[in-house]
Amino acid sequence: MSSFPPLLQVFLYGLLTALATGLGAVPFAFARTISPRTLAYTSALASGLMLGASFGLLSEGADLGRLATLVGANLGVLFVLAAGRLLGDHELQFGAIRGEDARKMALIVLVMTVHSVAEGVAIGTAFAGGTSLAVVITAAIAVHNIPEGLAISAVLRPRGVSLAACAGWSILSSLPQPLLAVPSYLFVESFQSLLPYGIGFAAGAMVFMVLVELLPDAFETGRRSVIALLVSIAMVAMVLFQQTL
Protein backbone atom coordinates (compact mmCIF):
# COMPACT_ATOMS: atom_id res chain seq x y z
CA MET A 1 0.00 0.00 0.00
CA SER A 2 3.01 2.27 0.43
CA SER A 3 3.07 2.94 -3.34
CA PHE A 4 -0.18 4.94 -3.02
CA PRO A 5 -0.07 8.67 -2.27
CA PRO A 6 -0.24 9.30 1.51
CA LEU A 7 -3.75 10.75 1.40
CA LEU A 8 -5.16 7.65 -0.30
CA GLN A 9 -3.24 5.48 2.15
CA VAL A 10 -4.89 7.20 5.11
CA PHE A 11 -8.29 6.64 3.51
CA LEU A 12 -7.62 3.01 2.64
CA TYR A 13 -6.28 2.19 6.07
CA GLY A 14 -9.34 3.88 7.58
CA LEU A 15 -11.57 1.81 5.28
CA LEU A 16 -9.84 -1.41 6.34
CA THR A 17 -10.51 -0.65 10.00
CA ALA A 18 -14.16 0.02 9.15
CA LEU A 19 -14.49 -3.34 7.39
CA ALA A 20 -13.06 -5.09 10.44
CA THR A 21 -16.09 -3.87 12.43
CA GLY A 22 -18.24 -6.24 10.35
CA LEU A 23 -16.39 -9.19 11.85
CA GLY A 24 -18.17 -8.43 15.12
CA ALA A 25 -21.33 -9.99 13.68
CA VAL A 26 -19.63 -13.36 13.18
CA PRO A 27 -20.25 -14.86 16.68
CA PHE A 28 -23.99 -14.46 16.09
CA ALA A 29 -23.81 -16.92 13.20
CA PHE A 30 -23.75 -19.63 15.86
CA ALA A 31 -26.69 -18.36 17.92
CA ARG A 32 -29.78 -20.29 16.84
CA THR A 33 -32.75 -19.34 18.99
CA ILE A 34 -33.01 -15.94 20.57
CA SER A 35 -35.23 -15.71 23.67
CA PRO A 36 -36.03 -12.61 25.78
CA ARG A 37 -33.34 -13.82 28.21
CA THR A 38 -30.81 -13.92 25.40
CA LEU A 39 -31.74 -10.32 24.64
CA ALA A 40 -31.01 -9.41 28.26
CA TYR A 41 -27.62 -11.07 28.14
CA THR A 42 -26.61 -9.67 24.75
CA SER A 43 -27.60 -6.21 26.03
CA ALA A 44 -25.35 -6.84 29.03
CA LEU A 45 -22.52 -7.90 26.72
CA ALA A 46 -22.94 -4.77 24.58
CA SER A 47 -23.04 -2.65 27.76
CA GLY A 48 -19.80 -4.09 29.08
CA LEU A 49 -18.00 -3.66 25.77
CA MET A 50 -19.21 -0.07 25.42
CA LEU A 51 -18.30 0.81 29.02
CA GLY A 52 -14.84 -0.69 28.49
CA ALA A 53 -14.40 1.26 25.25
CA SER A 54 -15.50 4.45 27.02
CA PHE A 55 -12.93 3.81 29.72
CA GLY A 56 -10.19 3.70 27.08
CA LEU A 57 -11.49 6.86 25.42
CA LEU A 58 -11.78 8.75 28.71
CA SER A 59 -8.25 7.94 29.78
CA GLU A 60 -6.97 8.89 26.31
CA GLY A 61 -8.92 12.14 26.45
CA ALA A 62 -7.71 12.85 29.99
CA ASP A 63 -4.13 12.90 28.69
CA LEU A 64 -5.10 15.55 26.12
CA GLY A 65 -7.21 17.65 28.47
CA ARG A 66 -9.48 16.41 31.22
CA LEU A 67 -11.85 19.37 31.28
CA ALA A 68 -12.29 19.40 27.49
CA THR A 69 -12.97 15.66 27.59
CA LEU A 70 -15.65 16.10 30.23
CA VAL A 71 -17.26 19.01 28.41
CA GLY A 72 -17.40 16.71 25.38
CA ALA A 73 -18.81 13.89 27.51
CA ASN A 74 -21.67 16.07 28.73
CA LEU A 75 -22.44 17.09 25.15
CA GLY A 76 -22.46 13.38 24.25
CA VAL A 77 -25.01 12.72 27.01
CA LEU A 78 -27.22 15.56 25.73
CA PHE A 79 -26.87 14.23 22.19
CA VAL A 80 -28.16 10.77 23.11
CA LEU A 81 -30.95 12.34 25.16
CA ALA A 82 -32.04 14.50 22.21
CA ALA A 83 -31.59 11.76 19.60
CA GLY A 84 -33.56 9.29 21.73
CA ARG A 85 -36.44 11.78 22.01
CA LEU A 86 -36.42 12.67 18.31
CA LEU A 87 -36.29 9.04 17.21
CA GLY A 88 -39.15 8.29 19.60
CA ASP A 89 -41.31 11.02 18.06
CA HIS A 90 -41.14 9.55 14.58
CA GLU A 91 -42.76 6.34 13.46
CA LEU A 92 -39.54 4.56 12.78
CA GLN A 93 -38.95 1.53 10.65
CA PHE A 94 -35.70 -0.43 10.83
CA GLY A 95 -35.88 -3.11 8.14
CA ALA A 96 -39.11 -4.93 8.91
CA ILE A 97 -39.02 -3.87 12.56
CA ARG A 98 -41.02 -0.98 14.00
CA GLY A 99 -41.73 0.79 17.26
CA GLU A 100 -39.60 0.68 20.41
CA ASP A 101 -37.20 -1.95 19.04
CA ALA A 102 -36.59 0.08 15.89
CA ARG A 103 -35.93 3.20 17.98
CA LYS A 104 -33.38 1.35 20.09
CA MET A 105 -31.63 -0.13 17.07
CA ALA A 106 -31.44 3.19 15.25
CA LEU A 107 -30.04 4.78 18.40
CA ILE A 108 -27.22 2.26 18.84
CA VAL A 109 -26.18 2.54 15.20
CA LEU A 110 -26.27 6.34 15.53
CA VAL A 111 -24.27 6.39 18.78
CA MET A 112 -21.63 4.00 17.46
CA THR A 113 -21.40 5.97 14.21
CA VAL A 114 -20.88 9.23 16.06
CA HIS A 115 -18.29 7.55 18.24
CA SER A 116 -16.41 6.50 15.06
CA VAL A 117 -16.08 10.17 14.14
CA ALA A 118 -13.75 10.68 17.10
CA GLU A 119 -11.85 7.52 16.18
CA GLY A 120 -11.46 8.71 12.59
CA VAL A 121 -9.96 11.95 13.86
CA ALA A 122 -7.65 9.92 16.09
CA ILE A 123 -6.48 7.88 13.09
CA GLY A 124 -5.88 10.95 10.95
CA THR A 125 -3.90 12.80 13.60
CA ALA A 126 -1.90 9.67 14.40
CA PHE A 127 -0.95 9.33 10.73
CA ALA A 128 0.11 12.96 10.61
CA GLY A 129 2.98 11.95 12.86
CA GLY A 130 4.35 9.94 9.90
CA THR A 131 3.08 6.86 8.11
CA SER A 132 5.90 4.59 9.28
CA LEU A 133 3.73 3.23 12.08
CA ALA A 134 0.71 3.17 9.80
CA VAL A 135 0.32 -0.59 9.67
CA VAL A 136 0.63 -0.97 13.42
CA ILE A 137 -1.90 1.79 14.12
CA THR A 138 -4.31 0.44 11.54
CA ALA A 139 -4.07 -3.11 12.83
CA ALA A 140 -4.65 -1.91 16.39
CA ILE A 141 -7.70 0.16 15.45
CA ALA A 142 -9.10 -2.58 13.23
CA VAL A 143 -8.88 -5.04 16.11
CA HIS A 144 -10.53 -2.50 18.44
CA ASN A 145 -13.40 -2.23 16.02
CA ILE A 146 -14.33 -5.91 16.13
CA PRO A 147 -15.84 -5.78 19.65
CA GLU A 148 -17.64 -2.58 18.62
CA GLY A 149 -19.30 -4.52 15.80
CA LEU A 150 -20.06 -7.19 18.39
CA ALA A 151 -21.80 -4.58 20.55
CA ILE A 152 -23.94 -3.38 17.64
CA SER A 153 -24.79 -6.91 16.54
CA ALA A 154 -25.64 -7.83 20.13
CA VAL A 155 -28.40 -5.21 20.01
CA LEU A 156 -29.59 -5.78 16.44
CA ARG A 157 -29.41 -9.57 16.05
CA PRO A 158 -31.74 -10.57 18.96
CA ARG A 159 -34.35 -8.19 17.53
CA GLY A 160 -34.47 -10.12 14.28
CA VAL A 161 -31.94 -8.40 12.03
CA SER A 162 -30.18 -10.80 9.64
CA LEU A 163 -26.54 -11.66 10.07
CA ALA A 164 -25.49 -9.90 6.87
CA ALA A 165 -27.42 -6.78 7.86
CA CYS A 166 -25.72 -6.83 11.31
CA ALA A 167 -22.35 -6.87 9.60
CA GLY A 168 -23.49 -4.15 7.20
CA TRP A 169 -24.71 -1.80 9.94
CA SER A 170 -21.51 -2.46 11.89
CA ILE A 171 -19.39 -1.46 8.91
CA LEU A 172 -21.59 1.54 8.23
CA SER A 173 -21.12 2.71 11.84
CA SER A 174 -17.36 2.74 11.23
CA LEU A 175 -17.41 4.57 7.89
CA PRO A 176 -16.80 7.96 9.53
CA GLN A 177 -13.33 6.58 10.33
CA PRO A 178 -11.95 6.73 6.77
CA LEU A 179 -14.07 9.78 5.97
CA LEU A 180 -12.83 11.77 8.95
CA ALA A 181 -9.30 10.39 8.90
CA VAL A 182 -8.52 12.25 5.68
CA PRO A 183 -9.46 15.83 6.70
CA SER A 184 -7.91 15.40 10.14
CA TYR A 185 -4.71 14.16 8.49
CA LEU A 186 -4.72 17.27 6.29
CA PHE A 187 -5.63 19.78 8.98
CA VAL A 188 -4.00 18.03 11.88
CA GLU A 189 -3.47 21.10 14.03
CA SER A 190 -7.04 22.31 14.09
CA PHE A 191 -8.36 18.77 14.54
CA GLN A 192 -5.93 17.96 17.32
CA SER A 193 -7.34 20.68 19.54
CA LEU A 194 -10.85 19.31 18.93
CA LEU A 195 -9.83 15.73 19.67
CA PRO A 196 -10.37 15.71 23.46
CA TYR A 197 -13.90 17.13 22.98
CA GLY A 198 -14.62 14.50 20.34
CA ILE A 199 -13.24 11.69 22.46
CA GLY A 200 -15.24 12.86 25.46
CA PHE A 201 -18.37 13.15 23.29
CA ALA A 202 -17.97 9.56 22.10
CA ALA A 203 -17.43 8.25 25.65
CA GLY A 204 -20.33 10.25 27.13
CA ALA A 205 -22.70 9.13 24.37
CA MET A 206 -21.80 5.47 24.85
CA VAL A 207 -22.02 5.53 28.67
CA PHE A 208 -25.39 7.28 28.56
CA MET A 209 -26.70 4.89 25.92
CA VAL A 210 -25.71 2.00 28.21
CA LEU A 211 -27.37 3.58 31.27
CA VAL A 212 -30.60 4.65 29.61
CA GLU A 213 -31.27 2.00 26.99
CA LEU A 214 -29.24 -1.16 27.41
CA LEU A 215 -28.98 -1.81 31.15
CA PRO A 216 -32.68 -1.18 31.96
CA ASP A 217 -33.55 -3.65 29.17
CA ALA A 218 -31.15 -6.20 30.53
CA PHE A 219 -32.37 -5.94 34.13
CA GLU A 220 -35.99 -6.26 33.06
CA THR A 221 -35.68 -9.83 31.84
CA GLY A 222 -32.35 -11.20 33.05
CA ARG A 223 -31.07 -12.16 36.49
CA ARG A 224 -29.32 -9.29 38.21
CA SER A 225 -26.26 -11.22 39.32
CA VAL A 226 -25.68 -12.76 35.88
CA ILE A 227 -26.04 -9.40 34.15
CA ALA A 228 -23.68 -7.72 36.59
CA LEU A 229 -21.13 -10.49 35.98
CA LEU A 230 -21.45 -10.27 32.20
CA VAL A 231 -21.20 -6.48 32.10
CA SER A 232 -18.27 -6.25 34.47
CA ILE A 233 -16.28 -9.11 32.90
CA ALA A 234 -16.88 -7.79 29.36
CA MET A 235 -15.76 -4.37 30.58
CA VAL A 236 -12.52 -5.69 32.08
CA ALA A 237 -11.86 -7.79 28.95
CA MET A 238 -12.38 -4.78 26.68
CA VAL A 239 -10.11 -2.57 28.80
CA LEU A 240 -7.37 -5.22 28.87
CA PHE A 241 -7.78 -5.80 25.14
CA GLN A 242 -7.37 -2.10 24.38
CA GLN A 243 -4.53 -1.53 26.80
CA THR A 244 -2.38 -4.43 25.67
CA LEU A 245 -2.95 -4.31 21.91
Place this chain on the structure above:
Amino acid sequence: MEPILVVLAFATLSAFMAPIGVLPLRTRQAVPSAWIGWANSLAAGFMLGTAYLLAEIALIGHPVRAAVGGLLGIGYAYLSHLASGVEDVDLNRLEDVDPLYGYRILFVGGLHGAMEGLAIGLAMLESLPFGILVALALAVHNIPEAAILGSVLRSAGLGVSRTAGLAVAANVGQVLFAVVAFAVVPAIPGLLPWALGFAAGGLSYLVLSELLPQAYERAGPVSIGLVTSVATGFVVLLGGLAG
Protein backbone atom coordinates in the same frame (compact mmCIF):
# COMPACT_ATOMS: atom_id res chain seq x y z
CA MET B 1 -0.87 15.20 60.67
CA GLU B 2 0.56 11.73 60.08
CA PRO B 3 -0.75 10.34 56.77
CA ILE B 4 -2.26 7.27 58.44
CA LEU B 5 -4.21 9.54 60.78
CA VAL B 6 -5.59 11.38 57.74
CA VAL B 7 -6.79 8.01 56.45
CA LEU B 8 -8.36 7.22 59.81
CA ALA B 9 -9.98 10.65 60.07
CA PHE B 10 -11.56 10.70 56.61
CA ALA B 11 -12.63 7.06 56.62
CA THR B 12 -14.31 7.75 59.98
CA LEU B 13 -15.90 10.94 58.67
CA SER B 14 -17.26 8.92 55.76
CA ALA B 15 -18.78 6.39 58.18
CA PHE B 16 -20.33 9.22 60.21
CA MET B 17 -22.18 10.51 57.13
CA ALA B 18 -24.51 7.53 57.51
CA PRO B 19 -26.81 9.09 60.17
CA ILE B 20 -27.85 11.75 57.62
CA GLY B 21 -29.82 8.96 55.98
CA VAL B 22 -31.59 8.31 59.28
CA LEU B 23 -32.65 11.96 59.75
CA PRO B 24 -35.83 11.79 57.61
CA LEU B 25 -37.04 9.13 60.03
CA ARG B 26 -37.41 11.77 62.72
CA THR B 27 -40.24 13.41 60.86
CA ARG B 28 -41.59 10.67 58.60
CA GLN B 29 -41.52 6.94 58.66
CA ALA B 30 -40.15 6.53 55.16
CA VAL B 31 -38.44 8.44 52.33
CA PRO B 32 -40.21 8.68 48.94
CA SER B 33 -39.34 5.79 46.66
CA ALA B 34 -37.96 7.86 43.76
CA TRP B 35 -35.58 9.66 46.13
CA ILE B 36 -34.05 6.35 47.11
CA GLY B 37 -33.61 5.61 43.40
CA TRP B 38 -31.83 8.91 42.77
CA ALA B 39 -29.70 8.57 45.90
CA ASN B 40 -28.70 5.12 44.69
CA SER B 41 -27.78 6.39 41.23
CA LEU B 42 -25.81 9.27 42.74
CA ALA B 43 -23.91 6.73 44.81
CA ALA B 44 -23.55 4.53 41.71
CA GLY B 45 -22.01 7.43 39.76
CA PHE B 46 -19.61 8.31 42.58
CA MET B 47 -18.57 4.65 42.89
CA LEU B 48 -18.11 4.26 39.13
CA GLY B 49 -16.02 7.45 39.03
CA THR B 50 -13.90 6.11 41.88
CA ALA B 51 -13.51 2.74 40.12
CA TYR B 52 -12.47 4.58 36.96
CA LEU B 53 -9.80 6.60 38.79
CA LEU B 54 -8.42 3.55 40.60
CA ALA B 55 -8.33 1.53 37.35
CA GLU B 56 -6.60 4.40 35.56
CA ILE B 57 -3.75 4.29 38.11
CA ALA B 58 -3.66 0.49 38.21
CA LEU B 59 -3.34 0.18 34.43
CA ILE B 60 -0.23 2.34 34.17
CA GLY B 61 2.50 -0.17 33.48
CA HIS B 62 0.57 -3.18 34.76
CA PRO B 63 -2.51 -3.75 32.56
CA VAL B 64 -2.57 -7.53 33.01
CA ARG B 65 -2.15 -7.49 36.79
CA ALA B 66 -4.79 -4.77 37.07
CA ALA B 67 -7.22 -6.72 34.87
CA VAL B 68 -6.70 -9.99 36.76
CA GLY B 69 -7.12 -8.05 40.02
CA GLY B 70 -10.34 -6.62 38.57
CA LEU B 71 -11.67 -10.09 37.75
CA LEU B 72 -10.79 -11.27 41.28
CA GLY B 73 -12.66 -8.28 42.74
CA ILE B 74 -15.69 -9.07 40.58
CA GLY B 75 -15.52 -12.74 41.55
CA TYR B 76 -15.18 -11.90 45.24
CA ALA B 77 -18.20 -9.58 45.22
CA TYR B 78 -20.25 -12.10 43.20
CA LEU B 79 -19.41 -15.04 45.46
CA SER B 80 -20.08 -13.15 48.65
CA HIS B 81 -23.48 -12.08 47.33
CA LEU B 82 -24.17 -15.66 46.34
CA ALA B 83 -23.06 -17.11 49.67
CA SER B 84 -25.31 -14.75 51.62
CA GLY B 85 -28.32 -15.29 49.37
CA VAL B 86 -28.71 -11.62 48.46
CA GLU B 87 -27.76 -11.81 44.80
CA ASP B 88 -31.28 -11.24 43.48
CA VAL B 89 -32.92 -9.69 46.53
CA ASP B 90 -34.22 -6.13 46.42
CA LEU B 91 -32.39 -4.52 49.32
CA ASN B 92 -34.22 -1.22 49.10
CA ARG B 93 -37.53 -2.53 50.37
CA LEU B 94 -39.09 -0.39 53.08
CA GLU B 95 -42.24 -2.41 53.78
CA ASP B 96 -42.80 -5.98 55.00
CA VAL B 97 -39.34 -6.25 56.43
CA ASP B 98 -38.36 -9.20 58.62
CA PRO B 99 -35.26 -9.91 60.74
CA LEU B 100 -33.61 -12.04 58.02
CA TYR B 101 -33.91 -9.09 55.65
CA GLY B 102 -32.34 -6.88 58.32
CA TYR B 103 -29.37 -9.22 58.64
CA ARG B 104 -28.93 -9.24 54.88
CA ILE B 105 -28.92 -5.46 54.79
CA LEU B 106 -26.23 -5.45 57.48
CA PHE B 107 -24.23 -8.07 55.62
CA VAL B 108 -24.33 -6.18 52.33
CA GLY B 109 -23.45 -2.98 54.17
CA GLY B 110 -20.39 -4.75 55.55
CA LEU B 111 -19.42 -6.03 52.11
CA HIS B 112 -19.69 -2.55 50.65
CA GLY B 113 -17.79 -1.14 53.59
CA ALA B 114 -14.88 -3.50 52.94
CA MET B 115 -14.67 -2.54 49.26
CA GLU B 116 -15.08 1.15 50.01
CA GLY B 117 -12.49 1.04 52.78
CA LEU B 118 -10.03 -0.68 50.46
CA ALA B 119 -10.69 2.01 47.82
CA ILE B 120 -10.12 4.83 50.33
CA GLY B 121 -6.89 3.32 51.66
CA LEU B 122 -5.48 2.71 48.16
CA ALA B 123 -6.47 6.17 46.94
CA MET B 124 -4.72 7.69 49.98
CA LEU B 125 -1.58 5.81 48.92
CA GLU B 126 -1.68 7.57 45.55
CA SER B 127 -2.01 11.00 47.18
CA LEU B 128 -3.79 12.32 50.24
CA PRO B 129 -6.01 14.81 48.35
CA PHE B 130 -7.10 12.00 46.00
CA GLY B 131 -7.83 9.77 48.98
CA ILE B 132 -9.88 12.48 50.65
CA LEU B 133 -11.88 12.88 47.43
CA VAL B 134 -12.60 9.15 47.29
CA ALA B 135 -13.55 9.07 51.00
CA LEU B 136 -16.03 11.92 50.47
CA ALA B 137 -17.43 10.44 47.25
CA LEU B 138 -18.01 7.07 48.89
CA ALA B 139 -19.46 8.73 51.99
CA VAL B 140 -22.45 9.72 49.85
CA HIS B 141 -23.16 6.04 49.33
CA ASN B 142 -23.48 5.49 53.07
CA ILE B 143 -26.42 7.89 53.29
CA PRO B 144 -29.07 5.98 51.28
CA GLU B 145 -27.70 2.74 52.71
CA ALA B 146 -28.38 4.05 56.21
CA ALA B 147 -31.82 5.25 55.17
CA ILE B 148 -32.76 1.69 54.23
CA LEU B 149 -31.17 0.17 57.32
CA GLY B 150 -32.81 2.88 59.40
CA SER B 151 -36.32 2.09 58.24
CA VAL B 152 -35.75 -1.61 58.87
CA LEU B 153 -34.56 -0.93 62.41
CA ARG B 154 -37.34 1.57 63.02
CA SER B 155 -39.95 -0.94 62.00
CA ALA B 156 -38.40 -3.29 64.56
CA GLY B 157 -39.21 -0.60 67.16
CA LEU B 158 -35.78 0.95 67.66
CA GLY B 159 -35.39 4.65 68.61
CA VAL B 160 -33.96 7.16 66.14
CA SER B 161 -30.73 7.80 68.05
CA ARG B 162 -29.96 4.09 68.45
CA THR B 163 -30.78 3.60 64.78
CA ALA B 164 -28.29 6.36 63.89
CA GLY B 165 -25.68 4.73 66.12
CA LEU B 166 -26.14 1.36 64.46
CA ALA B 167 -25.92 2.97 61.01
CA VAL B 168 -22.46 4.26 61.95
CA ALA B 169 -21.51 0.91 63.45
CA ALA B 170 -22.46 -0.84 60.19
CA ASN B 171 -19.72 1.18 58.48
CA VAL B 172 -16.94 0.43 60.93
CA GLY B 173 -15.54 -2.17 58.51
CA GLN B 174 -14.86 0.65 56.07
CA VAL B 175 -12.62 2.47 58.57
CA LEU B 176 -10.76 -0.71 59.40
CA PHE B 177 -10.18 -1.69 55.78
CA ALA B 178 -9.03 1.81 54.82
CA VAL B 179 -6.39 1.91 57.55
CA VAL B 180 -5.24 -1.67 56.97
CA ALA B 181 -5.01 -1.22 53.19
CA PHE B 182 -3.02 1.99 53.64
CA ALA B 183 -0.58 0.30 56.02
CA VAL B 184 -0.27 -3.19 54.51
CA VAL B 185 -0.44 -2.83 50.72
CA PRO B 186 2.81 -0.84 50.30
CA ALA B 187 4.58 -3.34 52.57
CA ILE B 188 4.05 -6.14 50.05
CA PRO B 189 6.04 -5.46 46.86
CA GLY B 190 4.05 -5.64 43.63
CA LEU B 191 0.67 -5.87 45.37
CA LEU B 192 -0.56 -2.37 44.50
CA PRO B 193 -1.78 -2.89 40.89
CA TRP B 194 -3.57 -6.10 41.91
CA ALA B 195 -5.22 -4.35 44.86
CA LEU B 196 -6.24 -1.31 42.79
CA GLY B 197 -7.74 -3.58 40.13
CA PHE B 198 -9.49 -5.63 42.82
CA ALA B 199 -11.13 -2.55 44.31
CA ALA B 200 -12.10 -1.14 40.89
CA GLY B 201 -13.62 -4.46 39.77
CA GLY B 202 -15.44 -5.00 43.06
CA LEU B 203 -16.91 -1.49 43.11
CA SER B 204 -18.08 -1.84 39.48
CA TYR B 205 -19.75 -5.15 40.26
CA LEU B 206 -21.56 -3.70 43.28
CA VAL B 207 -22.82 -0.79 41.18
CA LEU B 208 -24.06 -3.13 38.46
CA SER B 209 -25.56 -5.81 40.68
CA GLU B 210 -27.21 -3.64 43.32
CA LEU B 211 -27.25 0.12 43.00
CA LEU B 212 -28.30 0.47 39.37
CA PRO B 213 -30.97 -2.28 39.15
CA GLN B 214 -32.52 -1.04 42.39
CA ALA B 215 -32.42 2.51 41.12
CA TYR B 216 -34.19 1.55 37.86
CA GLU B 217 -37.01 0.03 39.90
CA ARG B 218 -37.69 3.34 41.63
CA ALA B 219 -37.25 6.04 38.99
CA GLY B 220 -37.19 6.32 35.20
CA PRO B 221 -34.08 5.31 33.26
CA VAL B 222 -33.49 8.83 31.91
CA SER B 223 -33.26 10.44 35.34
CA ILE B 224 -31.16 7.54 36.65
CA GLY B 225 -28.85 7.74 33.61
CA LEU B 226 -28.42 11.48 33.97
CA VAL B 227 -27.68 11.41 37.69
CA THR B 228 -25.27 8.48 37.31
CA SER B 229 -23.32 9.84 34.34
CA VAL B 230 -23.04 13.39 35.69
CA ALA B 231 -21.93 12.06 39.10
CA THR B 232 -19.34 9.82 37.41
CA GLY B 233 -17.98 12.72 35.36
CA PHE B 234 -17.83 14.94 38.42
CA VAL B 235 -15.65 12.47 40.33
CA VAL B 236 -13.44 11.88 37.28
CA LEU B 237 -12.90 15.63 36.90
CA LEU B 238 -12.11 16.16 40.59
CA GLY B 239 -9.82 13.12 40.48
CA GLY B 240 -7.79 14.85 37.77
CA LEU B 241 -7.49 17.97 39.91
CA ALA B 242 -6.52 15.98 43.00
CA GLY B 243 -3.82 14.15 41.03
